[in-house]
Amino acid sequence: MQSAVLFKNVSRHYGEVRAVHAVDLEVRAGEFFAMLGPSGSGKTTSLRLIAGFEQPTSGHIEIFGETAEGVPPYRRNVNTVFQDYALFPHMSVRDNVAYGLMIAGMGRKARYAKAEEALELVRLPGYGDRAPAALSGGQRQRVALARALVNEPKVLLLDEPLGALDLKLREQMQEELKSLQKSLGITFIFVTHDQGEALSMADRVAVFDHGKIQQVGTPQDIYQRPDTPFVADFVGSSNVLPADMVLELTGHHAAASLRPEAIRIGAEEKHAATVAGASYIGAVTRVSLNFRQMQLSALVPAGVAVPETGETVSIGWDREALHLMERGS
Amino acid sequence: MPSDRSSKAPMGLKIAAAGGLAFLHLPILLIFVYAFTTEEKSYRWPPPGLTLKWFAVTWNRPDVWEALYLSLQVAAVSTLIAILLGSLCAAAVAKSRFFGREVVSLMVILPIALPGIITGIALRSAFHLADIPYSMWTIILGHATFCVVVVYNNAVARFRRTSSSLIEASMDLGANGFQTLRHVILPNIGTALLAGGMLAFALSFDEVIVTTFTAGQEATLPIWMLEELVRPRQRPVTNVVAVVVVLVTFLPILGAYYLTRDGDKTAGHGK
Numbered sequence: 097m098q099s100a101v102l103f104k105n106v107s108r109h110y111g112e113v114r115a116v117h118a119v120d121l122e123v124r125a126g127e128f129f130a131m132l133g134p135s136g137s138g139k140t141t142s143l144r145l146i147a148g149f150e151q152p153t154s155g156h157i158e159i160f161g162e163t164a165e166g167v168p169p170y171r172r173n174v175n176t177v178f179q180d181y182a183l184f185p186h187m188s189v190r191d192n193v194a195y196g197l198m199i200a201g202m203g204r205k206a207r208y209a210k211a212e213e214a215l216e217l218v219r220l221p222g223y224g225d226r227a228p229a230a231l232s233g234g235q236r237q238r239v240a241l242a243r244a245l246v247n248e249p250k251v252l253l254l255d256e257p258l259g260a261l262d263l264k265l266r267e268q269m270q271e272e273l274k275s276l277q278k279s280l281g282i283t284f285i286f287v288t289h290d291q292g293e294a295l296s297m298a299d300r301v302a303v304f305d306h307g308k309i310q311q312v313g314t315p316q317d318i319y320q321r322p323d324t325p326f327v328a329d330f331v332g333s334s335n336v337l338p339a340d341m342v343l344e345l346t347g348h349h350a351a352a353s354l355r356p357e358a359i360r361i362g363a364e365e366k367h368a369a370t371v372a373g374a375s376y377i378g379a380v381t382r383v384s385l386n387f388r389q390m391q392l393s394a395l396v397p398a399g400v401a402v403p404e405t406g407e408t409v410s411i412g413w414d415r416e417a418l419h420l421m422e423r424g425s
Numbered sequence: 426m427p428s429d430r431s432s433k434a435p436m437g438l439k440i441a442a443a444g445g446l447a448f449l450h451l452p453i454l455l456i457f458v459y460a461f462t463t464e465e466k467s468y469r470w471p472p473p474g475l476t477l478k479w480f481a482v483t484w485n486r487p488d489v490w491e492a493l494y495l496s497l498q499v500a501a502v503s504t505l506i507a508i509l510l511g512s513l514c515a516a517a518v519a520k521s522r523f524f525g526r527e528v529v530s531l532m533v534i535l536p537i538a539l540p541g542i543i544t545g546i547a548l549r550s551a552f553h554l555a556d557i558p559y560s561m562w563t564i565i566l567g568h569a570t571f572c573v574v575v576v577y578n579n580a581v582a583r584f585r586r587t588s589s590s591l592i593e594a595s596m597d598l599g600a601n602g603f604q605t606l607r608h609v610i611l612p613n614i615g616t617a618l619l620a621g622g623m624l625a626f627a628l629s630f631d632e633v634i635v636t637t638f639t640a641g642q643e644a645t646l647p648i649w650m651l652e653e654l655v656r657p658r659q660r661p662v663t664n665v666v667a668v669v670v671v672l673v674t675f676l677p678i679l680g681a682y683y684l685t686r687d688g689d690k691t692a693g694h695g696k
Contacts, residue, residue, distance in 0.1 A: 149593055169596040182594035186612045195608070196598035247598065 098160065100125045100251050100283040101146055106155030108141050115141040117307040118155075123251075125160070128277050128284045130294035133304030134330065139287045142304070143253050146285065148172050160250055170199075175244035176253040179260075181236045183228035189215070189239050190224030196247040214242035217276070234265045241273075245280070254286045258293065270297055291331045295319060303327050320355070321419055328353035328421065335359075335392045342420065350420045356382070358417035359394035361403060365412030371403045385411060453671065460664035468660070479661040486659075489666060492649035499561060499645060500629040503568035507625045508618055510569075511576030519584035520592075533577050536570040544570055545638030552639065559641030567639035568632055572625035579621030579685070583614045620684040623677035630674050646670060 103121035107114065116138040123129045131139040144150040145157060148169035157164040159172060175196070183192050190211050191198075197207035208224070215221055218238035228236060237257060244252055254273075258266045274297050277284045288294050294301045295315040303310045303318060303326075311323040322328035325336040334353040337345075342352045361383070369385040369392065380395040381402050394411065396402050403409050434442075460479060462472035483489055511533075517523075518530050536544055548567050557563060591613070595605040633647045644652060646666065653663045 170599045170601050176597045178590045180588055180590055182590035199599040199604055
């Protein structure tokens with residue numbers, strides 16, 4: 097499969113700060129790719145390198161096989177949906193959406209027709225005459241999406257596009273973006289700090305930390321088989337067992353991740369732990385356990401009896417649930 | 426009732442406010458009234474009679490026309506210089522980071538904080554040292570020092586309120602630097618520049634102190650008026666000119682007020 101975006105040993109340094117450092121990355125054509133990480137991890141800088149707002153300090157970037165070095169943003173077949181949407185406040189919604197076409201020299205009638213099509217695509221037909229200031233946050237987001245998509249980019253970049261929306265709207269937009277991407281077949285690259293969003297939407301996820309990629313893989317890979325303690329902790333708050341403890345438990349000297357839902361509490365289990373606390377979070381109850389020198393977090397499904405705080409319980413897990421992380425231990 | 430008290434001001438406050446406003450504006454009204462008086466040597470109250478003849482006299486005085494023409498020229502040219510330098514400077518300070526940015530910002534604003542007399546003396550000695558003959562151009566340079574500040578202040582505030590991602594969005598959608606300037610930046614800061622320019626024009630048009638130090642034989646309109654006041658010849662002519670000056674400076678200031686009134690919202694912010 098052709099690669100849409102290729103990073104070869106790309107770095108972007110600001111003086112001493114290594115915003116992005118020695119990153120190798122391949123985004124395949126037509127996939128929904130998420131860049132996930134905490135703030136300051138380099139995910140947004142990577143996105144801006146693809147858009148052309150930043151130039152790499154060193155390394156090489158290709159977009160659909162063509163070198164991107166020295167190519168300004170306005171000559172890249174890449175469009176961005178900005179975090180603050182960046183709609184032009186002095187233009188109507190229609191002129192906003194048609195802006196790229198106007199710059200490309202398309203006549204008024206043709207570009208307005210295409211703008212209306214794009215507005216229909218994002219389910220805002222007939223909103224062309226309004227001013228951006230008269231729209232709600234969710235509507236502005238759709239206009240920003242239409243404005244980017246109307247140019248038929250090869251790659252669509254989305255910079256935390258759902259961050260400003262409330263939970264219900266966000267979930268709705270997640271599904272819409274996903275089905276839009278499937279029907280258009282455009283490569284979507286999506287920056288987010290929300291691991292749930294990344295896991296539910298993306299075909300593949302790159303987890304960033306401190307300017308480096310920790311792991312690239314499918315949501316299942318990232319969630320069930322984290323490569324590093326950081327990934328285990330950041331994606332779905334897994335328990336990370338230190339190497340010494342894993343040596344005692346298994347004979348292997350490596351840190352290991354243990355998913356909270358993989359821990360069973362029951363009389364027949366072989367490890368002793370004390371209950372440090374429990375919090376009810378809906379479908380499950382999160383139980384904190386003091387196990388040897390560390391605190392473990394376990395999930396107890398609704399309907400199963402939750403042990404009292406201070407009680408000593410037996411815990412256990414399947415052998416394969418303990419995922420060894422050779423890297424970073 | 427408490428609700429009445431919160432919505433209506435007490436009588437004492439109303440009188441004080443009316444008194445304050447009267448104190449501010451009655452002297453200006455007097456200037457207007459004396460433009461119509463029949464008596465030309467001293468200002469007597471009440472005016473012995475009213476006449477329109479001073480308007481005709483003023484119309485026929487070549488020195489008034491000369492001064493007016495010079496003032497308009499100076500104000501127009503210094504406003505142009507101010508718009509050019511002020512907006513460029515504002516763009517640099519608001520949109521990029523460089524060593525000494527805050528210093529530059531302060532240095533640009535300083536001329537308006539300094540008393541005009543300091544600016545005037547400094548410029549005069551600088552012109553003298555550099556052997557620049559006093560002319561209309563030295564007046565323009567003097568006025569430009571404070572006109573730049575006005576445009577800069579207006580433009581920098583608008584630049585700061587304009588989300589920088591607007592420029593990136595324009596570039597992202599295929600527009601090069603010039604197209605972005607034309608379609609996005611200028612429409613967004615245009616009213617701020619116009620407002621700044623109008624204020625600068627008004628400031629320059631009635632400036633006295635800096636002009637006194639930077640002018641040679643030329644007299645701008647305010648300088649002409651100052652000279653006229655000590656001469657008891659056709660005194661109401663000065664008042665007629667004053668009426669014109671008030672109108673010429675008041676209209677742009679009013680315009681600037683209306684142009685910037687709606688600019689409180691941050692341009693281009695989705696949230």
